[in-house]
Amino acid sequence: MSTEKSGPTGKSAWRKAYEWHEARLPIVSWLDHSLGTKYPVPRNLNYWWNFGSLAMFMLAVMIFTGIFLAMNYTPHVSLAFDSVEHIMRDVNYGWLIRYMHANGASFFFIVVYIHILRGMYYGSYKSPREVLWWIGILIYLAMMATAFLGYVLPWGQMSFWGATVITNFFSAIPGIGQSIVTLLWGGFSVDNPTLNRFFSLHYLLPFVIVGLIFLHIWALHVPGANNPLGIDAAPADKIPFFPYYVMKDVFGLGVFVVIYFIAVFWFPNALGEPDNYIKANPLQTPEHIVPEWYYLPFYAILRSIPNKLLGVILMFGSILILFALPWLDTSRVRSGNFRPVFRIFFVTWIIDVLILGWVGSQPPEGIIPTIGLIGTIWYFIHFAVILPVVGWLETPKPLPASISQPVLQAAE
Amino acid sequence: MANTAHAHAADAADETRRDFLLHTTAAMGVVGAGMMVWPLISSMNPAADTLALSSIELSLAGIAEGQRIKALWRGKPVFVSHRTAQEIDEARKVNVAELRDPQTDQVRAKKPEFLIVVGVCTHFGCVPQGTASTEVRGEFGGWFCPCHGSVYDTSGRIRRGPAPLNLEVPAHTYINDTTVRIG
Amino acid sequence: MKKYLLAAAAVVALAIPSVLPTSLRAAEHVELPKENWSFNGVLGGFDRAQLQRGFQVYKDVCAACHSLNYVSFRNFEALGYSEEQVKSLAAQYEVEDGPDDSGDMFKRKAKPSDHIPKPFANESMARLANGGALPPDLSLITKARVGGPDYIYNLLLGYEEPPAGFVMNPGSSYDKYFPGNQIAMAKQISDGLVTYADGSPNDAAHIAKDVTAFLHWAAEPKLEARHSTGLRVTLYALIFAVLAYLTKRRIWKNIPH
Numbered sequence: 058m059s060t061e062k063s064g065p066t067g068k069s070a071w072r073k074a075y076e077w078h079e080a081r082l083p084i085v086s087w088l089d090h091s092l093g094t095k096y097p098v099p100r101n102l103n104y105w106w107n108f109g110s111l112a113m114f115m116l117a118v119m120i121f122t123g124i125f126l127a128m129n130y131t132p133h134v135s136l137a138f139d140s141v142e143h144i145m146r147d148v149n150y151g152w153l154i155r156y157m158h159a160n161g162a163s164f165f166f167i168v169v170y171i172h173i174l175r176g177m178y179y180g181s182y183k184s185p186r187e188v189l190w191w192i193g194i195l196i197y198l199a200m201m202a203t204a205f206l207g208y209v210l211p212w213g214q215m216s217f218w219g220a221t222v223i224t225n226f227f228s229a230i231p232g233i234g235q236s237i238v239t240l241l242w243g244g245f246s247v248d249n250p251t252l253n254r255f256f257s258l259h260y261l262l263p264f265v266i267v268g269l270i271f272l273h274i275w276a277l278h279v280p281g282a283n284n285p286l287g288i289d290a291a292p293a294d295k296i297p298f299f300p301y302y303v304m305k306d307v308f309g310l311g312v313f314v315v316i317y318f319i320a321v322f323w324f325p326n327a328l329g330e331p332d333n334y335i336k337a338n339p340l341q342t343p344e345h346i347v348p349e350w351y352y353l354p355f356y357a358i359l360r361s362i363p364n365k366l367l368g369v370i371l372m373f374g375s376i377l378i379l380f381a382l383p384w385l386d387t388s389r390v391r392s393g394n395f396r397p398v399f400r401i402f403f404v405t406w407i408i409d410v411l412i413l414g415w416v417g418s419q420p421p422e423g424i425i426p427t428i429g430l431i432g433t434i435w436y437f438i439h440f441a442v443i444l445p446v447v448g449w450l451e452t453p454k455p456l457p458a459s460i461s462q463p464v465l466q467a468a469e
Numbered sequence: 470m471a472n473t474a475h476a477h478a479a480d481a482a483d484e485t486r487r488d489f490l491l492h493t494t495a496a497m498g499v500v501g502a503g504m505m506v507w508p509l510i511s512s513m514n515p516a517a518d519t520l521a522l523s524s525i526e527l528s529l530a531g532i533a534e535g536q537r538i539k540a541l542w543r544g545k546p547v548f549v550s551h552r553t554a555q556e557i558d559e560a561r562k563v564n565v566a567e568l569r570d571p572q573t574d575q576v577r578a579k580k581p582e583f584l585i586v587v588g589v590c591t592h593f594g595c596v597p598q599g600t601a602s603t604e605v606r607g608e609f610g611g612w613f614c615p616c617h618g619s620v621y622d623t624s625g626r627i628r629r630g631p632a633p634l635n636l637e638v639p640a641h642t643y644i645n646d647t648t649v650r651i652g
Numbered sequence: 653m654k655k656y657l658l659a660a661a662a663v664v665a666l667a668i669p670s671v672l673p674t675s676l677r678a679a680e681h682v683e684l685p686k687e688n689w690s691f692n693g694v695l696g697g698f699d700r701a702q703l704q705r706g707f708q709v710y711k712d713v714c715a716a717c718h719s720l721n722y723v724s725f726r727n728f729e730a731l732g733y734s735e736e737q738v739k740s741l742a743a744q745y746e747v748e749d750g751p752d753d754s755g756d757m758f759k760r761k762a763k764p765s766d767h768i769p770k771p772f773a774n775e776s777m778a779r780l781a782n783g784g785a786l787p788p789d790l791s792l793i794t795k796a797r798v799g800g801p802d803y804i805y806n807l808l809l810g811y812e813e814p815p816a817g818f819v820m821n822p823g824s825s826y827d828k829y830f831p832g833n834q835i836a837m838a839k840q841i842s843d844g845l846v847t848y849a850d851g852s853p854n855d856a857a858h859i860a861k862d863v864t865a866f867l868h869w870a871a872e873p874k875l876e877a878r879h880s881t882g883l884r885v886t887l888y889a890l891i892f893a894v895l896a897y898l899t900k901r902r903i904w905k906n907i908p909h
Contacts, residue, residue: 100907125509129516142722142792145874147516150508152874153881296907304900307498311893318889322882323694326795334796334871335788344831461908490902494895501892504885521726521765531753 063089089299091274097295098302099284101460105179106282106302107309108172113270114310115165120263122158123207130210132256134249137212138336156325162204163328164317166351169197177382178403180391181283187383189276194379196269199262201352206259208349212252213333218346220247220255226359229369246339286460287391294460345420353417354410358436360421361429371433378440385440387448395454398447406439524652526644529583537600539588542651546588547639548600548612552623557581559610560624570635574624577638585651586625587639590614592632597621612636684802684829687861691868695883697876698869700732705848706866707731709859712846714790717782717837719770722791723870726764730873738764745769783823785836794868801868803829808860811839 063086064079065071079086089095129148131140144151173193176182182190209220224241228234243250284290296302320327328350332343348356355372362368378385393400409432416429525542532538532551539546552560560574578584588596592614598604599612599621607613608629609622619630626635641651690699707728710720725742729735742762747769750757762769771787772778779786794801807829814826814833824834841863843855852858869875 121509125512128513139722143516143518146722146727147518149511149514149516151512151516152878153508154512156878300903301907304896304903307494308893308896308900311889311896314889315886315893318882318886322878322886325878331796331798331800334792490895490899494892494899497888497892497895501888504888517726518724518765521724 062086063093063095091278092303093299094297096278096298097292098282098298099290099460100294100296100301101284101286102282102302102305103285104305104309105171105175105285107306107313108168108175110306111168111309111313112165112172114313115161115168116263116266116270119158119161119165120267122154122161123260123263125154126158127256127260130256132210132253134212134252134337137210137252141211153321156321160317160320160325160328162207163349163351164313164320165200166204168313169200170351173197174407176283178393179283179285180287180386180388180393182383183386183389183391184383185280186276186283189273189280190383191380192269192273192276194376196266196273198376199266199269203259203262203266204349204351206255206262209247209252209255210259211333212337214335214337214341214343215330215333215346217247217337217339218342219348220251222346223348224251226369226372229366231366283391284460285392285394286457287395288456288460290460347418350414350418353415354413355417357413357417357429358433360417361426361433371437375433375436378437382440382444386444388451388453389448390453390456395456396447396451397454398451399444402439402443402447406436409435409439524650526648526650528648530647534582536602539600540651542587542639546596547651548584548586548588548625548636550584550586550600550623552578552582552584556610556623560584560622560626563622563624563626569627570633572624572626572635577624577626577635579641580643583649584623584625585638585641585649586636588612588636590616590619590632591627591634591636592617592619592630597636684799684806687802687805689801689865689868691865691872691875695879697879698865701850701852702862702865703731703869704733705850705852706862706864706869708848709846709863710790710866713840714863715768715771717771717778717787718790719772719787720768720791720870721770721789722767724765724767725762727873730869735764742766783836785823787837790867790870792871794864794871796871801864804867805860805864807835808841808864809856 064075075085086095126144129140129144129151131137141155144155146152148154176190176193205219205223209216224238224247227237227241230237239245241251242248243254281290281295330347332346335343347353355375358375359368359372362371388396388399390396393403413429413432413436416425416432419425421429523543525540527540527547527549529549529551532549534551535553535556537548537550539548541547550556557574557578560578563574565571565573574581577586588600590597593616595614595616597612597614597619599606605613605615607620609620611621611623611625611628613620614630614632617631619632620628621632621636622628624635625638627633639651641649643649689696690702691697710718725738725745728738728741733741742764745762745766745768746759747762747766748757749760752758772781775786788796794804797803799806807827810827810829811825812828814820818826818833820826821834824836825838826833827835841856841860845856845859846854848854852862872878
């Protein structure tokens with residue numbers, strides 16, 4: 058670990074200018090402590106730890122492409138669809154910016170899902186990182202809201218009907234539900250006032266996410282990063298974030314960007330719905346309305362419950378239950394590597410979520426709702442029953458005394 | 470001892486290779502980021518449909534002698550002045566060498582009886598008055614900018630006030646005697 | 653080794669969602685034969701002569717009922733026409749302009765900057781002329797239907813006699829690729845429907861293929877730029893990733909991990 062001061066060394070004019078400025082605004086040393094040479098990180102992080110920085114990259118891509126899209130987009134029901142086509146056809150590189158933004162949403166979610174699953178497997182939510190985990194859930198919720206609002210903006214058929222269905226979730230609230238929905242719409246149906254406010258909020262929320270990410274990173278720096286072994290890292294087992302993890306993240310970014318570009322340039326509509334290339338028509342609902350893939354498991358939970366209010370409660374509950382995860386998981390061992398029984402249930406739970414996702418994409422006919430119901434029940438049993446019980450009954454494998462112990466053993 | 474020296478040489482070679490790699494990667498990263506920014510900046514330039522509207526055709530048949538009209542071209546007003554013999558004469562007898570932005574009237578008006586200029590003051594972009602006969606035309610009988618008092622003559626040249634240049638003559642061609650294409 | 657496996661798993665995890673929804677959606681419909689389009693593939697592009705033929709089919713056949721709202725005459729330069737040809741093409745159409753000085757709307761010859769005029773002034777007129785059905789705008793049709801160009805092509809050729817016992821609504825035709833099989837558009841494409849100036853084959857299959865290619869150009873006019881830019885950008889990123897890997901390995905050389 059470097060013990061030098063931040064900034065230029067020696068007694069050069071640079072050093073003097075640096076010290077003058079740092080005495081007034083210590084931003085360089087702050088950055089150096091946040092993501093530079095003064096931020097010690099366990100040296101054994103694997104590539105699953107790359108997805109945090111990838112998520113930050115995707116947020117930057119979304120904000121930058123979004124700002125330039127907004128320069129050519131018109132949030133009016135009679136012009137929104139046309140202005141998107143104007144971007145695609147007439148604006149210089151408009152097609153590229155829009156496809157990067159539209160596919161960027163999907164890739165942002167892919168990255169964040171992997172980031173979340175990494176945290177769940179390695180027990181990164183456990184003490185002392187509960188608040189870090191909570192802020193992460195808030196970021197995820199804000200992302201879901203932003204993505205939904207953004208999907209409405211092109212004003213295609215899926216935009217319109219997605220907006221109608223999702224805002225109607227609130228009509229399940231007894232008594233005041235319909236009034237809330239009217240308030241959200243600014244009218245008696247999804248219409249121009251809805252589109253206008255959705256555009257405004259879609260532009261606002263990403264900056265809320267930026268703020269939450271600051272808190273997320275702050276909360277990360279208090280205990281420091283978890284690691285694949287899940288044990289507390291001794292100072293000797295830490296290396297500076299710069300250059301080691303910066304370079305590792307840059308490499309990960311290079312690989313990720315190749316995959317992202319392949320989607321943007323060759324399969325730009327593979328994750329979209331053809332119906333959204335039809336202008337919104339309030340008189341005609343598309344035959345199969347499906348949300349974007351990243352909502353599918355939750356959509357399946359909603360549809361599996363035959364009761365409207367209960368369905369909405371369980372759908373939101375399936376995410377909100379994550380707030381309690383640090384206490385539902387009663388095991389004191391963090392990393393799944395040392396928890397043979399937990400591993401089995403963890404994989405089972407991922408399969409359950411994938412099945413729910415598939416159920417959400419299918420028309421609710423025949424056996425589909427039954428599968429959805431079983432999947433929903435299992436989802437909640439996993440959190441409410443299996444995790445606490447496994448934590449009590451499971452005998453974890455012996456933990457290494459330090460991070461260097463298994464590394465050095467492997468080296469021998 | 471020899472061993473250590475050897476190791477040092479290897480380390481130094483290693484160091485060079487590391488620097489080379491590091492610099493190449495960093496350069497590619499910076500250039501790559503620049504290439505990502507370019508489409509964003511470029512998207513702010515006029516779009517293809519805007520460019521397609523960049524020329525208009527205008528009929529001059531309805532403009533009486535002494536009358537001036539305004540037309541919209543690229544979102545800006547264009548002044549078309551059907552000049553009287555007196556106005557032409559005033560514009561042509563000026564000593565060009567004394568002008569702030571020396572230009573002969575012959576260069577500015579392809580047909581002496583029609584002057585076509587962009588109606589945007591070269592000072593800070595206001596629209597000068599003087600097109601409608603009821604408006605102030607300034608002491609040179611051309612146009613007068615109400616924002617900061619620039620005065621233009623019957624050839625649209627700057628004669629007094631803060632504007633640095635004459636009113637711009639847009640590229641235009643006469644398709645026939647009564648039709649002109651601007652842009 | 654383990655971390656390479658992890659990396660490979662990450663790649664697969666990233667790839668799954670891009671494959672999954674498409675295959676799920678495809679299952680809902682009749683199996684579509686896949687056509688060999690010039691615009692498929694890493695550097696696939698448009699065949700200019702085919703686009704011109706397809707435009708001829710659109711102009712002579714489809715345009716009677718279907719609009720092409722997002723296409724302007726100036727866009728046809730991308731089909732290989734010169735600026736002059738585009739101008740004279742536009743001049744064959746009339747568009748409404750105005751108001752003039754007396755406050756009246758008037759008709760004038762179209763300019764390259766104009767959009768292609770619609771066959772019907774509004775939806776009601778379109779429905780009235782088509783037995784209640786609304787002919788959809790075609791400018792995005794290949795992107796707005798599951799199956800894309802393959803679907804449009806096969807739909808155009810998929811007309812056949814309804815199976816015995818299939819009850820047809822009056823005014824409908826049976827098409828084996830149309831969802832529900834009853835389509836309001838009568839069969840349009842037949843052998844020799846149009847004659848091409850370049851003497852290309854004009855049997856039904858070729859005509860359908862030409863017009864579908866044209867419609868795909870109309871829906872995705874920047875496809876060629878997308879493919880060529882994509883190849884350059886992706887190769888650059890690939891080289892960058894390799895260099896970044898080598899640099900990372902150098903930097904980490906002395907760290908046991």
